Amino acid sequence: MRLNYPPNVKIIKVPCTGKVDVIHLLHAFERGADGVYIAGCLEGDCHFLRGNLRARKRVEYTKRLLDEIGIGGERLQMYNMSAAQGPRFAEVAREMTERIMTLGPNPIRAKNREP
Amino acid sequence: MIVAERKPLEQISSMIESNSNVLIVGCGECVTVCSAGGKKEVEILASAINMLRSKEGKPIEIRQETLERQCDAEYLEQLRGFIGEYEVVISMACGAGVQFMAEKYKNSLVLPALNTKFIGVTEEQGVWSERCHACGDCKLHLTGGVCPIARCSKSLLNGPCGGSTNGKCEISPDVVCGWQLIIERLSDLGQLEKYEEIIPINDWSTNRDGGPRKVVREDLRL
Incomplete structure (x- = not known):
């Protein structure tokens, strides 16, 4: 399809979104990511039955934690799409990039950049 | 098991506001099972505190350790070599663990990261309730x-x-x-006939009413 999507999106492959834990998401922000989103399979389509549903719950928990930390839960998002939905993948990448652009950089990095 | 819950991050961070290094110690027993203070939760708390402090421009050095348990002296002893290097220690054990660590390390400031809730069971994954x-x-x-x-509110x-x-x-x-x-x-x-028997007035002296409790087994003492 040769679809375009913003080059700032770095993809980390996992066997199933059920593998993604709270600490992985926190580490991403800790190391300076401005935003993180998880692209899981469509709900009901998980090969391991509940992987994507577990990921959603962990994302919800981590969002609250990020709010507590003051980084903002809106920098993290769970999306569901199938492997056949290339255009949707590109759309989500643009949507999330736009959201993060509006929010600005991760406050941790912003602080470190100050003279 | 003893069921506990992490304190709000704000409360924990306010306890260590003025410190520049901290040792976070988890416990491998009850609080690991109820996902409040095990190795994983230590890692999450350390990451959260690290981010919170970086955001405020006041970076903090954090060391993470998780002991087999904090309610036995031999495990607490494992901290002996380095605990003194830290201005403050955050214990992610139940109230017993926090106190025992403070008792064993008289020169260290030991702070609690959890609210100890009750003795209970895992009803299902992620749900714990009181039984004793x-x-x-x-x-x-x-x-x-x-x-x-435990089961009757009164x-x-x-x-x-x-x-x-x-x-x-x-x-x-x-x-x-209940x-x-x-x-x-x-x-x-x-056994419904047992319900007919009146249970006499309770002697609460075996409960907390009798003051702090202690069990001594002379046959086991060294």
């Missing part, structure tokens, strides 16, 4: 294995009270009436 008040005089043989002290020994409606307690429709459970269980066991 540690009253010091178990009555489960009289009540079909359901505790009137700890009545001859219930239920007038607040029991459709099997629920008057404090909340989500709380099952005495409803006892009667159902005794009926299922064919």
Whole structure:
């Protein structure tokens, strides 16, 4: 399809979104990511039955934690799409990039950049 | 197990506001099982504190350790070599662990990261509920294995009270009436005659009313 999507999106492959834990998401922000989103399979389509549903719950928990930390839960998002939905993948990448652009950089990095 | 819950991050961070290094110590027993203070939660708390402090422009050095348990001296001893290097120690154990660490390391400031809630069970993954008040005089043989002290909101020994409606307690429709459970269980066991026996007034001196408690087994002492 040769679809375009913003080059700032770095993809980390996992066997199933059920593998993604709270600490992985926190580490991403800790190391300076401005935003993180998880692209899981469509709900009901998980090969391991509940992987994507577990990921959603962990994302919800981590969002609250990020709010507590003051980084903002809106920098993290769970999306569901199938492997056949290339255009949707590109759309989500643009949507999330736009959201993060509006929010600005991760406050941790912003602080470190100050003279 | 002892069930606990992490304190709000704000409260924890305010305790260590002025410190530039901290040792976070988890416990591998009850609080690991109830996902409040095990190795994983230590890592999450460390990451959260690190981000919070970086955001404020006041970076903090954090060391993470998780002991087998914090309620036994031999495990606490493992911290001896380096605990003194830290201005403050955050214990992610229950209240017993926090206190025992503070007792063993008199020069270290030991702070709690958890609120210790109750002695309970895992109803299902992610759901824990209370079962025992540690009253010091178990009555489960009289009540079909359901505790009137822990499961009845009023700890009545001859219930239920007038607040029991459709099997629920008057404090909340989500709380099952402990005495409803006892009667159902005794009926299922064919022991309903036990319900007819009046349980005498309780001696609360075995509970906290008698002051801090202690168990000594002379045969086991060294």
